[in-house]
Amino acid sequence: MVSILEAQKAVNIIYPDSDEQPMADNTKQFRWIMVIHHNLEWLFAKDENVFVAGDLLWYPVEGNNKLRQAPDVMVVFGVKKGDRGSYMQWKEGGVTPQVVFEILSPGNTLTEMNRKQVFYNRYGVEEYYVYDPDKNDLSGWLRGDNGLDVIETMADWVSPQLGIRFDLSQEALQLFRPDGVPFASYSEISQRLEVALQEVEQERQRAEQERQRAEQERQRAERLAERLRTMGIDPEAVD
Known part of the structure; x- marks a missing residue:
């Protein structure tokens, strides 16, 4: 009876899709989150079993909706791409996000970051990177025998x-x-795409000009051949 009641209670637990916290505190932090997120998505675009997410709540333990983190960017190998309201690990075959990025802002506290590191270490993250764009300071941790080193x-x-x-x-x-x-940033990619499209258009125009010149030459040759025929000369016999 107890196990049935516990199962019913677990089913009724709501796992919110939002922690009601802003994704970023300033434009610099937001830009870095976007650059890392989009470029990793592009990098693994052809692999259907790599999921890249930004600011998505991750719930590692079923039945506990208080235990959660929303990494600025996380990469999960071994699960399908697709939209999710949150990452509920028990619904993803138990697969832990392997790589996590956090971008610091002036509003981040040491206590907050320590809490995140403990969480990522406890729940199996393989690589953890923290970047402070204001100080251009990067720290990283890699999982070893005793956790994140x-x-x-x-x-x-x-x-x-x-x-x-x-x-x-x-x-x-x-x-x-x-x-x-x-x-590259989205803006840089857009500029490169615009340049590439301009080059394609220029090449199309050059090809069209060549086609028109070839058509003019063909028409000129036909007029000359017709003139020779009116003079009783077979144009195909003319060397």
Whole structure:
């Protein structure tokens, strides 16, 4: 009887899709979240079993709707892409998000970040990265035998799971895909797309001009052949 009542209680638990907290405190934090999120989505766009999410509530334990975190960006290998109101781990085959990013803002407290690190360590995150864009400071942790261990040197660090490289040699962090292509903002991608579309249009115009010139040459050759016929000359016999 007790187990039946507990099961009914678990079914009736509501897992909110929102923690009523803002996604970002300022434009810089929001921009970094978007850059990391979108570029990771592009990187794994062809793999249906890689789920990338931003500011999505993650509930690791069924029956406890108070135990949750909303990573700025998280990557989950082994689950299908698709829309979700939240990430309820027990509904995802028990798969833990393997990689988590947090982007700091002035409003983040040390206590808050310590609490997040304890959560990610306890519930199986493999890689955890924290970036402070105001200080251009990057910290990372990689799971070892005893949980998340500090990565001593982040300069040119390559993520074992993602294959991306972290470059701190500039005034701001730069991230690179495994093929060496740098991460880009939506605005930069839009500008590149616009340039590419302009080049395509220019090539189309050049091809159209060539087609028109070829057509003019064909018509000129036909007029010349007709003139030769009126003179009693077979144009095909003319060398």
